[in-house]
Amino acid sequence: MNQTEIQNLEKAFMDFVHKIEHYEEAIGLIDWDLHTKAPKKGRAQRSEVMGTLSEQAFNMMISPEMKDYLERLSDPDVKGKVSIITQKTVEYYQKEYERNHRIPGERYRAFKVAAANAGDAWEDAKKNDDFSLFLPHLKKIIAFKKEFLQYWGYDEHPYDTLLDEYEPGMTVKILDEVFAKLRGQLVELLQQVMDSPHRPDTDFIFQKFDARRQEAFHYVVLKAMGYDFDAGRLDETVHPFATGLNPGDVRVTTKYDEGDFRTSVFGTIHEGGHALYEQNIAPELIGTTMCTGTSYGIHESQSLFWENIVARNRYFWEHFYPELRKLNPDQFDGISLDQFYRGINVVQPSLIRIEADELTYCLHVMVRYEIEKALITDQIKAEDLPQIWNDKMEEYLGVRPDSDREGVLQDVHWSMGDFGYFPSYALGYIYSAQLKRAMDRDIPDFDQKLARGELSPIREWLTDKVHRHGKMKKPIEILQDVTGEGVNPQHLVDYLTEKYRNVYKLS
């Protein structure tokens, strides 16, 4: 092929994949709408719409046309002559093609419809605290995942194939080791914390805080973080999420609890962290397949960086505590900054993952990880999940749910078929502490900046090291380039040890 032919081929391929991205963006918007604005009677029909769009995107991904593009663009004579974005896009779709072309389109579509219906059933089941409403849907979803695993195959462990979808390169072998190491140290630290006589006062947390006033605070904090409201918005939902439709439209959702402002305050900052990633991808990647976060784990490192490392830092509240107090003055009457800081960092083994403290969070993830591995390999049955869930919670965290709403029904993920996703949450934790260690070299006055409410340098550092690259770098490349090492849970343990030594006055 001569230069012009290569250019034409490259353009045709990129136009083709941009259309796939268009379908994905439409699906993202419909999904946001279903979780925030859509009236309930229209949802069944909307699931059909989702099914059709997903099938179309999927069909394009596994089409003979795609196969032909990938073959021609992999030709050694062509490969080096297209842009680096095109090269990475080809790599991405080669992997997707390999993964998916064996799944019949009709099965994929049926899965998407089932997942949309399961999402509705999950909401009902959670609302009515009735696992049986969700069970038949969950069984379908699990059956689909196992069917798909037969199409995909696996090397060492079937769960590796699921992990790889969210965190490329991650395996049961690595996770078992990292989690074992982490669990041991976390449980030991947790023991010290629980034994400490210096428990923070938390009564002030549970006083009524009007939802609209909480919302007002979110606008202040999100703006300070550098979240661009001309390229996003904030809405209410049942299970908070952020969605990057394109870098000019990255939406944050949150959930309000008027009896515990932490739910929405830390939830919003968390989702804001995800949103900053999507808003700050380099402009040249807009519209391309590379224009999103590189993995779920790296994405989670961003949300957790902001939620924990920034917003659970004492210095952050030197600036923002007065703002929060203004909105609900009585609640914080007589509560010093130090009391406030210690209160929001209270450790309490509890039932709900998204409300968990930093110390116990990863233990929640490990419960789910163990269950998913066992479900996928038929070691346990979906029917027994409530019992198994409750037992594991007792074993890992020492608490036992009274209801499935606060137990096995708490998370939306399984309804969407997202098995293999939860470990990313713990990896995000681990990564965020690794990133903080690296940031300390470039921003030695991190705490002082927080105390002045000066968050831009932090956002800019993260944009430079992580955000702007989108999918152009693999998770492990980012980690290596920025921190100089691979997955290392020790930084998280060190960070937590230092924090709780302070909060709980450990010796």
Place this chain on the structure above:
Amino acid sequence: MNQTEIQNLEKAFMDFVHKIEHYEEAIGLIDWDLHTKAPKKGRAQRSEVMGTLSEQAFNMMISPEMKDYLERLSDPDVKGKVSIITQKTVEYYQKEYERNHRIPGERYRAFKVAAANAGDAWEDAKKNDDFSLFLPHLKKIIAFKKEFLQYWGYDEHPYDTLLDEYEPGMTVKILDEVFAKLRGQLVELLQQVMDSPHRPDTDFIFQKFDARRQEAFHYVVLKAMGYDFDAGRLDETVHPFATGLNPGDVRVTTKYDEGDFRTSVFGTIHEGGHALYEQNIAPELIGTTMCTGTSYGIHESQSLFWENIVARNRYFWEHFYPELRKLNPDQFDGISLDQFYRGINVVQPSLIRIEADELTYCLHVMVRYEIEKALITDQIKAEDLPQIWNDKMEEYLGVRPDSDREGVLQDVHWSMGDFGYFPSYALGYIYSAQLKRAMDRDIPDFDQKLARGELSPIREWLTDKVHRHGKMKKPIEILQDVTGEGVNPQHLVDYLTEKYRNVYKLS
């Protein structure tokens, strides 16, 4: 073909067209979002998404697969053996196929992208009162329409082809005659009204009425009308619209003017009338192509029926005026029901169509009709529109805009390429008066029902006669079946004459 083969063919065809409907529903949602929730920086990319989905739906509509289905299902041996819904669906797509298969997909896609961008430009232009920001986009849209007319062809007048898209069977010949007749009588009645010494008091209208309190009233009225909030929602926008994504999700939008409650009160009832049509289509039509209003004119007859014939009726306010007063008591202090009724029915030739009174409304439409006919046939140039618009307004209504924002930039429609649409507004007017005449036979105590806030029988009558049929009956069939005659503007003139005799105490 045997019975089983016919059944399989019918099912395959209906599955195929349902997918087209799915794309249309997704497009409808994206459009709603663009006009209500979407942050501005993401809109350019979203236009690309719209373009891809529109192209896909369009390509399916004109595909060889569609052609093949239509041919096989039109076979005399097959035709009578499929369901009536399938038969009507085949008829519909035959017409669409004839209309569209000559337009190259790429041109259609380019048009949709241009229209989305023109929508943005129109909003900017209107906001900045700067026609020049919109002009290049408008010229593109007009050029597209003229290009498409070449593909489509026409019999008597090129504008007939545009009219037919919105009101099947309507022609310049009919409209010229109906409008001439109407204009003569309206202008005569307007003269009498303007000469009357009994002008209603309207000062109370322009007192500040908090937008959120106006909104509270909308919820009361929409519920009384029978609008189902489990199958819809109310939001704010720049140019109000209702959108029926499916009968379980029919959304109303409105615009607030705190200095004139009529804008949102009558605007919401108007859009609510559209919404009732879409919410009450027969369940067996859900998901099919027949599941929407039969024409723009009939649709408009529903919105105008509620806005004018119901909500500008004195008896309606016997029930609802106390509700409205409660929300902003000072505004209506000392204003009797009679004063209120006469005030909201004031006639004042004015600049903005959507705020026009019942008497002058059709004159606004005629201005647009004359301009569109002339634009399409190159009798005028887009550059000259502000001047021409202002001249025509002076000629028809005796008022002249000071700004393009209140002149040629006021409507969104041209940005979307909706030429041929405006006449539907006047036809809706004419139809609504014809429907009222027919309703009088079945609901002789119409006024008494309004006075008791009893709106269900009215909604049920409209559902029975109009809504439930969706697209299964043509506009003229509905008109004939319900009123026993074709388009007849005399009922509108009679209705208006009686009303203004009352409001303006004409002799």
